[in-house]
Amino acid sequence: MTSLSISSLIFPSKSTLTKPSSSSFHGVRIAHFTPTHSPSVSAKRASSSASVVMMAKKEEELKEIRTKSTEELNEEIIDLKGELFMLRLQRSARNEFKSSEFHRMRKRIARMLTVKREREMEEGINKRLSRKLDKKWRKSIVPRPPPSLKKLQEEEAAAEAKESASA
Template sequence: MMNLSIASPSSVSFPSKFLSSTSKSSFNGRQIRFPFSFRVPPKTASTGGRNSSVVMMAKREEELKEIRTKTTEEINEEVIDLKGELLMLRLQKSARNEFKSSEFRRMRKRIARMLTVKREREIEEGVGKRLSRKLDRKWKRSIVVRPPPSLKKLREEEAAAEEAEKSA
């Protein structure tokens, strides 16, 4: 068994060259100055010698290039679709169906990237923050609720299955 003992603050002693009682702050105690600096080596990725953050950055760059090629209207449409998908995921979670929990984060980040590109374009046009929020509220009110693409796809598959049953 290993014994550990903790020294009380009064029993710890430092050489006088490391202690300084003069300070420019309102601190009245003693400051400890070390002649050497503490340095923590950076963590290295353990995935086959490659740095995983570099790979993620490249994917993000590609995604941003793809988003920037779209028009503002296309970005708005995709944001609406992704928010619908997010709602479907929340419904699956509440119904305790199987779903990928990583999809939440992926969709939220994609939405954030799209809205960031949209705001960058507004800044280039000279739209102020206040006007941007006003336009954003106006845009949100104009959204017509529609089912997300995954639900449309599910309905089409069900319709095709019913059609196959009727014809068979």
């Protein structure tokens, strides 16, 4: 708990009183009081269990990613990059969005690319060849809207169809 309080005025020392040009008022001291006791043992255990749960989620997500084929991974990477682009657009337009989604999506993309690279290494594809293949793959990507935008468009179309049917 942090609290602010005004303790007392700071009075000048005798050495500064002899100098007439210096000011005798030095301001007000603001003290910050923080608790000196250490966190309880139960709080430490709670934080360690939270990290264990997070690690379990990551491992579970990695298992899920590893079960997918390389083609499925490529498709999901494209979709996630599109979603990331949509988030950037929302941020630039100052719309409401969850800022935590940036971190989550970037991490998920990185995990997928890591699994993809692991598979390439198992096949014996070196780094240089991997970069060449990646460039070819990026050029072959057909631009398409991300799933969230498709979903919005479908919802709008359904709403318009409902309005036209009722009118």
